[in-house]
């Protein structure tokens with residue numbers, strides 16, 4: 651199964667005349683690069699070289715008032731999804747992924763599970779945030795649906811980013827808790843449409859709208875499509891240091907995991923992993939084998955099972971889906 655092309659390991663001397671930069675926005679194959687001094691320049695790929703994504707450290711060569719990407723430095727990780735037809739990279743060199751869902755619209759547990767598996771596969775720490783806690787009833791329902799994820803050890807937050815009653819301001823303590831989790835890290839925000847991603851960006855990065863307008867204006871020549879992913883520095887360090895970054899990503903319909911080997915799935919699901927160690931066969935698929943630790947946990951009646959019926963169903967469906975596309 652093809653992975654997105656990874657840049658070669660760094661170590662070679664930098665191409666002469668090139669400068670270092672960080673990709674802070676992506677639009678099609680073109681990117682906006684920020685220099686160490688904080689200047690921003692539009693850079694274009696040279697030829698058919700692999701695609702730079704937000705979060706990439708690159709070497710670029712100035713040409714007139716724009717630049718060309720000469721080299722993409724080695725990545726510590728790349729968060730991506732792979733649908734049947736194509737691979738879609740979100741961002742590189744991430745510390746964590748904040749999965750933002752909300753009391754309304756009701757979140758899809760399948761999408762949540764898929765995003766968590768993609769993060770685990772790249773060793774990126776996921777955080778689950780449930781927004782709209784001001785909508786008491788749907789919030790309580792959604793929070794209860796998340797119980798298995800809390801039990802498997804994921805960090806979980808409740809938020810009211812932009813409460814409906816305008817009299818209720820965003821909860822400062824919640825915002826402080828969130829900021830503490832983000833500080834000094836690069837965090838990709840991922841979530842279904844309507845969960846509150848733009849509200850979150852606007853809360854934490856008050857100048858986000860202006861920055862977005864500036865980027866659009868810089869690209870106003872009409873040759874570029876609109877920006878799809880943007881990195882914002884969160885103005886939380888006080889001294890103007892750029893250490894805390896929030897990366898905004900476009901919404902998606904499907905979260906394809908075609909890059910994942912079905913035999914590895916259980917490794918990326920903490921509730922399964924804990925019990926797969928008890929399986930009789932080392933290559934147990936946890937679908938039908940005798941002596942399977944996972945199946946016996948799912949069927950256990952003595953106490954509430956550590957593997958919920960929903961998670962087991964999602965696993966079985968994913969296993970079938972990913973096995974079909976293997977050749």
Ligand SMILES: Nc1nc2c(ncn2[C@@H]2O[C@H](COP(=O)(O)OP(=O)(O)OP(=O)(O)O)[C@@H](O)[C@H]2O)c(=O)[nH]1
Pocket residue numbers: 781782783784785809810811812813814841842843844845846847848849850901
């Ligand atoms: N009740 C309630 N509504 C909220 C809260 N946070 C955001 N909203 C509302 O939810 C709706 C969606 O918020 P957005 O920030 O636009 O969500 P988004 O994830 O950026 O959505 P897309 O732009 O479709 O990707 C808006 O009408 C917000 O006002 C909250 O804490 N409580």
Ligand SMILES: [Zn+2]
Pocket residue numbers: 926929930934935936937939941942943944945
């Ligand atoms: Zn098993």
